[in-house]
Amino acid sequence: MWSSLISMATGLFGGSSLLKYIGIMFVVLLVVVAFAFLMWDRAEKQAEIERTRAELLVTQAAYSSARASINELKATIASKDEALAQREQAINTINADREALRLRWQEALRNEPDTRNWADTPLPDSVCGLLQ
Numbered sequence: 001m002w003s004s005l006i007s008m009a010t011g012l013f014g015g016s017s018l019l020k021y022i023g024i025m026f027v028v029l030l031v032v033v034a035f036a037f038l039m040w041d042r043a044e045k046q047a048e049i050e051r052t053r054a055e056l057l058v059t060q061a062a063y064s065s066a067r068a069s070i071n072e073l074k075a076t077i078a079s080k081d082e083a084l085a086q087r088e089q090a091i092n093t094i095n096a097d098r099e100a101l102r103l104r105w106q107e108a109l110r111n112e113p114d115t116r117n118w119a120d121t122p123l124p125d126s127v128c129g130l131l132q
Contacts, residue, residue, distance in 0.1 A: 109117045 109119055110116075
């Protein structure tokens with residue numbers, strides 16, 4: 001391969017040996033420049049790969065942090081939902097007890113004469129003054 005390139009380059013310059021050497025040097029120079037360009041391009045590509053890897057690591061760390069935050073928020077939401085369910089159950093229990101006590105109070109006012117008399121007694125003025 002190299003010999004064919006050299007013979008082709010020397011064939012361009014005729015029979016002069018000085019021109020042959022200049023042609024050979026020119027071909028060698030082109031090969032060296034092409035090799036240097038390929039090595040430089042390879043180094044650029046490697047640097048780009050390293051920058052991309054560094055960005056990937058940063059992105060993965062950010063993703064892991066975001067996932068942890070999301071999981072923490074989900075746990076917080078679950079605990080708040082549980083607390084709200086317990087609160088709702090306590091409110092329902094209180095309302096049921098209140099309704100049962102109200103019914104017992106109304107029944108006592110209707111059926112027991114002592115309670116009815118007590119409920120019909122007006123408050124003294126001193127108590128009314130405290131309530132105002």
